[in-house]
Amino acid sequence: MLFGQNRDQLRQVYFETWKKYRNQLPLEPLEEIITEVVLQHPEYHAMLENLDGSLHKEYLPEMGESNPFLHMGMHIGIQEQLSTDRPAGICLLYQQLLNRHKDAHRVEHLMMDCLAEMIWQAQRHQTLPDENRYLECLRNNN
Numbered sequence: 001m002l003f004g005q006n007r008d009q010l011r012q013v014y015f016e017t018w019k020k021y022r023n024q025l026p027l028e029p030l031e032e033i034i035t036e037v038v039l040q041h042p043e044y045h046a047m048l049e050n051l052d053g054s055l056h057k058e059y060l061p062e063m064g065e066s067n068p069f070l071h072m073g074m075h076i077g078i079q080e081q082l083s084t085d086r087p088a089g090i091c092l093l094y095q096q097l098l099n100r101h102k103d104a105h106r107v108e109h110l111m112m113d114c115l116a117e118m119i120w121q122a123q124r125h126q127t128l129p130d131e132n133r134y135l136e137c138l139r140n141n142n
Contacts, residue, residue, distance in 0.1 A: 011055055011069050014038070018048040037075045040105055044068045074112045087131035093138040100142060110141050 017031040018038055027035060038044060047054045047068060059067035085091045097107045114137035122129040 008055055010073075014069060014072065015048055015051050015055065018045075022049075033076055033079060034072070037072045037079075040075075041068070041072065044072070071112075074115060075108055078108050078111050078115065087135055089135055090138070093135065093142065096142045097138070111138060114138050114141065
């Protein structure tokens with residue numbers, strides 16, 4: 001696993017990376033990816049500067065809250081998929097979506113909807129994620 005399985009350890013990586021960026025310290029390659037995602041989300045900057053108030057916070061959808069760490073993690077996951085073209089063909093679908101929408105961040109958000117649906121279905125049915133269903137969802141957004 002990339003960061004570990006502990007939620008707070010995972011979150012800590014975001015806080016530490018943002019602090020390093022703000023202090024103009026050298027970043028590791030993964031930290032550069034995290035920083036790019038954070039920079040695209042200025043609404044998360046204050047949260048990442050408030051370790052004590054944000055590290056253990058519960059984000060409850062039923063209260064209208066979205067989890068910023070999950071959101072940023074999905075961006076990173078999509079970038080990883082694109083860097084490896086896994087599932088096979090995702091790069092082509094991404095390029096088609098980008099040609100249509102002309103905004104990489106918007107395209108990643110469209111992809112996140114499909115990715116979240118695939119994960120939810122796998123959890124709901126206690127199966128492995130269905131990459132074909134994911135790719136089909138992306139095709140339908142094209």
